[in-house]
Amino acid sequence: MGYSTVQDLLVEGQIITALGKELPTSTHEVIDLRGLHVMPGLIDPHVHLREPGQTHKETIETGTMAAAAGGFTQICCMPNTTPIVDERKWVHFIREEADRFGYATVHPIAAITKGAKGQEVTDFVALHQAGAVAFSDDGKGVQSAQVMRQALLKAKQLGVPIVVHAEDESLSGAGCMNAGPVAERLGVPGIVSSAETVMIARDVLLAQETGAHVHMCHVSPEAAVQVIRCAKESGAPVTAEVTPHHLLLTDEQVEHLLAQAKVNPPLRAESDRAACVRGLLDGTLDMIATDHAPHTKEEKDRGLLDAPFGFVGLEISFPLMYTAFVKSGILPFEKLVYLMSTAPAKHFHLRGGRIQLASVADFTVVDLNQMRRVNPEAFRSKGRNTPFVDRELWGWPVLTIHRGQTVFQA
Numbered sequence: 001m002g003y004s005t006v007q008d009l010l011v012e013g014q015i016i017t018a019l020g021k022e023l024p025t026s027t028h029e030v031i032d033l034r035g036l037h038v039m040p041g042l043i044d045p046h047v048h049l050r051e052p053g054q055t056h057k058e059t060i061e062t063g064t065m066a067a068a069a070g071g072f073t074q075i076c077c078m079p080n081t082t083p084i085v086d087e088r089k090w091v092h093f094i095r096e097e098a099d100r101f102g103y104a105t106v107h108p109i110a111a112i113t114k115g116a117k118g119q120e121v122t123d124f125v126a127l128h129q130a131g132a133v134a135f136s137d138d139g140k141g142v143q144s145a146q147v148m149r150q151a152l153l154k155a156k157q158l159g160v161p162i163v164v165h166a167e168d169e170s171l172s173g174a175g176c177m178n179a180g181p182v183a184e185r186l187g188v189p190g191i192v193s194s195a196e197t198v199m200i201a202r203d204v205l206l207a208q209e210t211g212a213h214v215h216m217c218h219v220s221p222e223a224a225v226q227v228i229r230c231a232k233e234s235g236a237p238v239t240a241e242v243t244p245h246h247l248l249l250t251d252e253q254v255e256h257l258l259a260q261a262k263v264n265p266p267l268r269a270e271s272d273r274a275a276c277v278r279g280l281l282d283g284t285l286d287m288i289a290t291d292h293a294p295h296t297k298e299e300k301d302r303g304l305l306d307a308p309f310g311f312v313g314l315e316i317s318f319p320l321m322y323t324a325f326v327k328s329g330i331l332p333f334e335k336l337v338y339l340m341s342t343a344p345a346k347h348f349h350l351r352g353g354r355i356q357l358a359s360v361a362d363f364t365v366v367d368l369n370q371m372r373r374v375n376p377e378a379f380r381s382k383g384r385n386t387p388f389v390d391r392e393l394w395g396w397p398v399l400t401i402h403r404g405q406t407v408f409q410a
């Protein structure tokens with residue numbers, strides 16, 4: 001894929017103006033990156049920045065600082081804020097606020113339905129004009145197939161994806177973790193895999209019928225991976241993302257960590273985790289998303305039944321993926337860069353995802369030989385909620401350049 005070469009890179013203003021061996025250095029500031037790896041700025045298609053309205057959990061400032069520290073130069077943010085991003089003024093607000101701080105480019109995803117209530121489709125044209133790159137009611141599934149179909153027809157006209165949080169509420173009910181032996185031992189209500197898979201199957205059918213691009217969020221059960229694999233074989237316009245936590249953890253974690261391992265969709269069985277890994281390796285799952293979902297300590301301390309779902313992920317996602325899949329020899333480094341930068345750019349129609357001449361100077365430098373343990377106290381994010389505390393990881397970002405400016409340096 002052409003990333004793995006040793007060369008120099010000349011940045012002037014916001015732009016990469018030369019690439020090659022031994023470029024003249026006399027008139028420019030030189031950063032020596034020998035022994036380190038330069039990648040195109042990482043892109044996260046699924047982040048919760050919590051603004052407007054939930055600034056106790058995260059702000060656009062802290063969320064984009066966390067992005068920069070994790071090597072992300074572009075992120076897409078979800079509209080399940082207070083209020084919901086269902087009017088153009090909020091799309092403008094998010095973009096302007098992100099540009100004011102300048103740590104990363106933020107692409108808002110606007111709500112599919114007004115107030116994310118699942119009933120009345122928002123003004124897609126106005127929201128798209130304001131800068132929304134996709135539409136989602138993430139946090140909730142769109143329960144009505146008719147409403148989803150209407151949304152797909154509108155998205156198709158604009159050429160943007162509908163980003164699906166697949167959850168049938170009649171099946172997920174009051175579940176707080178995966179349905180299975182662990183939930184039974186703990187005596188808590190479980191969430192069956194079909195709560196996710198029936199919605200994925202429904203939306204594959206609607207994508208086939210309407211021709212609209214459907215992107216499946218945070219895929220977790222084996223059956224869902226199989227449905228997406230079949231959909232792709234039949235040529236359906238479907239893409240999918242998977243999170244590091246669904247690739248690396250199972251519901252066994254909930255036994256020890258309780259609400260600290262509570263996420264939606266839930267951590268599932270080992271067979272599901274293994275199926276997600278196979279799906280990633282064979283291209284059924286197109287990209288990695290963090291689903292960075294910050295909550296306060298007080299909220300996460302409410303216990304397994306009452307705590308909110310979600311983990312932070314921006315600051316550890318690359319080292320988690322690098323350590324588990326590249327260092328162990330399962331994935332080539334270039335493939336991981338593809339999954340965390342090139343693929344999200346391609347499917348969400350964003351610039352970037354490649355280091356090339358005349359492109360915006362967005363790139364990330366990682367030290368593949370540096371080992372550090374996950375320490376949430378050092379996060380830029382306001383959220384500390386991660387089940388990966390103390391894990392030994394390699395491949396930490398050491399320098400992030402966004403639009404030609406240093407936005408993070410270790």
Ligand SMILES: NC(=O)N[C@@H](CC(=O)O)C(=O)O
Pocket residue numbers: 048080138139140165262263264265291293294308309310311
């Ligand atoms: N993933 C989560 O567990 N939580 C997300 C919502 C979501 O992504 O569905 C949140 O907004 O907290």
Ligand SMILES: [Zn+2]
Pocket residue numbers: 138139140165217218264265
């Ligand atoms: Zn979701």
Ligand SMILES: [Zn+2]
Pocket residue numbers: 046048078138139291293
């Ligand atoms: Zn989410």
